[in-house]
Amino acid sequence: MTFTQQVISNKLRGGGYKSGVIFFEYNHAKKSFNLRKNHTYSIRYNFNFMVNVQQINMLNQLKGNDFVLAVVDSIGHQFTDQYGRRHSSAGLTNGTGGPAVVSYDHWKKDRYLSVHEFFHTLGLRDIENSDKNNRLMYHLGDNIGQVISELEKGDMMQFIMKNIIDMTKNSYSYSNANRNTVNLLRTFLNDKTNGFKYNKAKFR
Ligand SMILES: [Zn+2]
Numbered sequence: 001m002t003f004t005q006q007v008i009s010n011k012l013r014g015g016g017y018k019s020g021v022i023f024f025e026y027n028h029a030k031k032s033f034n035l036r037k038n039h040t041y042s043i044r045y046n047f048n049f050m051v052n053v054q055q056i057n058m059l060n061q062l063k064g065n066d067f068v069l070a071v072v073d074s075i076g077h078q079f080t081d082q083y084g085r086r087h088s089s090a091g092l093t094n095g096t097g098g099p100a101v102v103s104y105d106h107w108k109k110d111r112y113l114s115v116h117e118f119f120h121t122l123g124l125r126d127i128e129n130s131d132k133n134n135r136l137m138y139h140l141g142d143n144i145g146q147v148i149s150e151l152e153k154g155d156m157m158q159f160i161m162k163n164i165i166d167m168t169k170n171s172y173s174y175s176n177a178n179r180n181t182v183n184l185l186r187t188f189l190n191d192k193t194n195g196f197k198y199n200k201a202k203f204r
Pocket residue numbers: 116117120125126137139
């Protein structure tokens with residue numbers, strides 16, 4: 001837990017960069033966004049993140065806006081890479097927002113796996129180009145590093161601040177209590193195409 005928390009914090013530190021971001025036009029005089037007009041920006045993000053990774057014993061400890069990483073016994077799902085080779089999945093993530101799932105054996109062998117899956121929930125995609133096998137999001141097994149690029153950081157920060165509309169209403173809250181995290185996890189775990197094996201008694 002501590003390791004995962006530290007790596008996520010370290011990787012998100014130092015801001016990020018993204019160009020071609022379409023967002024509301026900013027009015028400097030009024031110091032507010034014009035919600036009726038769009039503008040294209042190059043954004044340098046500079047956020048401080050507090051990361052808190054917690055182990056839970058009961059599903060009812062989950063809150064609507066939590067990110068979930070579930071550890072299961074095994075994953076039957078396989079994928080084909082861009083070179084046509086088949087691979088077993090060590091982890092699977094249900095798109096942006098999650099939940100993310102990792103298999104226990106792979107997680108023990110590769111402590112960066114959970115961070116890889118978590119960053120899928122923040123909008124990053126897998127990398128398969130062999131000249132980028134020093135990157136955390138490279139997922140073909142022969143990784144030689146865990147680099148996150150500034151552009152990837154920019155992508156994650158853009159995802160995190162998507163609901164900037166809420167900020168313009170002076171409610172600096174990102175909580176999304178209505179998101180049914182437990183239900184999303186249940187649906188993802190029970191989706192047969194994912195081939196998860198897990199102790200069902202632990203996920204009630
Ligand atoms: Zn991946």
